[in-house]
Amino acid sequence: MSKPFSVSRRQALIAGAAGLAGAAAAPLAGQTADQAARARVPADPTKIQGPGATDVGARSPFERPARLSGGRRTSSQTPLQDLSGIITPADLHFERHHAGVPAIDPERYSLLIHGMVERPMVFTLAELKRFPGRSIIRFLECSGNGGRAYGRDAQDAEVSPQQIDGLTSTSEWTGVPLSTLLREAGASPKATWFLAEAMDAAVMTRSIPIAKAYDDAMIVYGQNGEALRPEQGYPARLFLPGFEGSSNVKWIRRIELADRPFMTREETSKYTDPLPDGTARMFSFVLDAKSIITEPAWPDRLTGPGWWEIRGLAWSGRGRITRVEVSADGGRTWMVATLDDPVLPKCHTRFRMPWRWNGLAATLMSRATDETGYVQPTTQALIAARGPSTSYHYNNIRAWRVAADGTVRLAGGTI
Amino acid sequence: MTQMFYPGGHGGFHGGHGSSRTTCRAALAAAACLLAAHVATAQAPTAPLGLGRAATADEIRALDIDAAPDGRGLPLGRGTAAEGSPIYAAKCASCHGVKGEGGTAERLVGRNDGDSFAFATNARLVRTIGSYWPYATTLYDYTARSMPFSQPGTLTPDETYGLVAYLLFLNGVIPEGAVMNQASLPKVAMPARDHFVPDNRQGGPTVR
Numbered sequence: 001m002s003k004p005f006s007v008s009r010r011q012a013l014i015a016g017a018a019g020l021a022g023a024a025a026a027p028l029a030g031q032t033a034d035q036a037a038r039a040r041v042p043a044d045p046t047k048i049q050g051p052g053a054t055d056v057g058a059r060s061p062f063e064r065p066a067r068l069s070g071g072r073r074t075s076s077q078t079p080l081q082d083l084s085g086i087i088t089p090a091d092l093h094f095e096r097h098h099a100g101v102p103a104i105d106p107e108r109y110s111l112l113i114h115g116m117v118e119r120p121m122v123f124t125l126a127e128l129k130r131f132p133g134r135s136i137i138r139f140l141e142c143s144g145n146g147g148r149a150y151g152r153d154a155q156d157a158e159v160s161p162q163q164i165d166g167l168t169s170t171s172e173w174t175g176v177p178l179s180t181l182l183r184e185a186g187a188s189p190k191a192t193w194f195l196a197e198a199m200d201a202a203v204m205t206r207s208i209p210i211a212k213a214y215d216d217a218m219i220v221y222g223q224n225g226e227a228l229r230p231e232q233g234y235p236a237r238l239f240l241p242g243f244e245g246s247s248n249v250k251w252i253r254r255i256e257l258a259d260r261p262f263m264t265r266e267e268t269s270k271y272t273d274p275l276p277d278g279t280a281r282m283f284s285f286v287l288d289a290k291s292i293i294t295e296p297a298w299p300d301r302l303t304g305p306g307w308w309e310i311r312g313l314a315w316s317g318r319g320r321i322t323r324v325e326v327s328a329d330g331g332r333t334w335m336v337a338t339l340d341d342p343v344l345p346k347c348h349t350r351f352r353m354p355w356r357w358n359g360l361a362a363t364l365m366s367r368a369t370d371e372t373g374y375v376q377p378t379t380q381a382l383i384a385a386r387g388p389s390t391s392y393h394y395n396n397i398r399a400w401r402v403a404a405d406g407t408v409r410l411a412g413g414t415i
Numbered sequence: 416m417t418q419m420f421y422p423g424g425h426g427g428f429h430g431g432h433g434s435s436r437t438t439c440r441a442a443l444a445a446a447a448c449l450l451a452a453h454v455a456t457a458q459a460p461t462a463p464l465g466l467g468r469a470a471t472a473d474e475i476r477a478l479d480i481d482a483a484p485d486g487r488g489l490p491l492g493r494g495t496a497a498e499g500s501p502i503y504a505a506k507c508a509s510c511h512g513v514k515g516e517g518g519t520a521e522r523l524v525g526r527n528d529g530d531s532f533a534f535a536t537n538a539r540l541v542r543t544i545g546s547y548w549p550y551a552t553t554l555y556d557y558t559a560r561s562m563p564f565s566q567p568g569t570l571t572p573d574e575t576y577g578l579v580a581y582l583l584f585l586n587g588v589i590p591e592g593a594v595m596n597q598a599s600l601p602k603v604a605m606p607a608r609d610h611f612v613p614d615n616r617q618g619g620p621t622v623r
Contacts, residue, residue: 098561099564099567112478114475114479119469121467121468121470122467122468122470123467124467127467130466131464132460183462184464184466184467186463197478197481201567202560202561203560203561204561253478254478254479256481260484260485263484263550264553264556265553265556265557265561268550268553268611273535274534275535275612276535276536279611280532280534280611280612281612281613281614281615281616282612282613283613283614284614284616288616372617372618373618373620374618374619374620377622381622386535387535387536388535388538389535389537390535
């Protein structure tokens, strides 16, 4: 599909691309970043030798995908609409932190495991890397992701997939299974929870059921083939596939095994879900199945009727996505979308659907089903279950309204 | 022979025979047979590997700062609202407001009519220590480890107990003169305590 917008227009709208182009193509006064890049391109690249090899590569000066960070800079969102496939480039992985990104010397880093263990142990980074390792491709999502699509806007809104759901990313993570480390320390069979603690200025903590440690939890040090990025927990973090982002404690310095949860601030006053019956759900770790169409989406503008490909991402914290359905008529009829290989458990899954636009107003929606049989609910159904002002875990169906002029906006109201 | 292992337990030196051409089968079978004689089956190790070192008691003590609802982990020390008030004014009020009403950082103080917990249906309810936090010990733990924002981890136990007492008093949870310490803090009954329930979602067709 040819881009309905030029790359520069699209990204300028999303991320304010001016100034992000880097030194290679710094725009002069009055020049856009694209104009600066274009000025350096020879009229015929087959008639001039190009520059030589470099130690560290860079994107084409015409490509400037960028995260979007909020005013307080405690988070930044992945530009979902600018990415293809399922892997998020490490420098575009979303961020969420409570006290900034700590600077940690890997030579001085160590992980302490203590509490209900036979042998309290300390592991250096080099020792963690010496254990039998494993690489997995899994998504990571903040549980606050998607609140913008929870029916709180009465009117259609000019917001991008990045602004709606940019707090999810997928990487190949490399590390050591946590169960291996617990065996090394001689974990007590009576331990039922563990505390994970960070070495940032918040000394962030979460309590995790120990069953997750024996299932698929890892201490990871690698991300997409290189060391973790500082924003993602360098030099090592907890990784809990399918669990809400905040429980995947970054910059991890300590694990304490216990027979009860610790009731830290994050798991009591923060990451809990008020419900309509006057209760609040605690330890709601698993992210239910979800999907979003990333193209076409605001700020795209379809340039005319004809064939377009509807594209998006689906994921579930409970396992594999088994089906994604797409509707172009506001949910009256649905078609099963194609899923790109690989379809991995607890991982972004790319879906596609060819669509012949007739030039009339249309409402595009996607609906994911996972291997447990869970179907992504409508906004109305999720609000009925959780209440209109609940917090976190907004996995309802997202809808985009395509106007006859080809503009695309997030549908307001509760479809 | 050197012991080999695959951590995922996906042992298996060869795979994909199902698509082999017939002409290759005999050769492959012979090769597999030969290899089987010399290559041990991959197995995950089941015993500790002897990596890492024992943690010392001092190392554990230096990091083991958590305080739990039953009081485990709370340090010696004490404080009252009167003692916490000037510390709050000096170190907290600039972000959280003079009386905990909120500012650049979140609101800390306030109760809802009838202690309503209808947060899911009423967006106007205030979410504070007094209206939402289920455990008083969490306030100690968090304040000690993460606050004040510009000087995290610098409060003494007495200062922290004083701040906790002051905030619990402002929220109407404890009397003004109550002393907060290792013994009393775990006994503080938080208004929101009984509203919290375990996660009952489990996948499948039901939306919860």
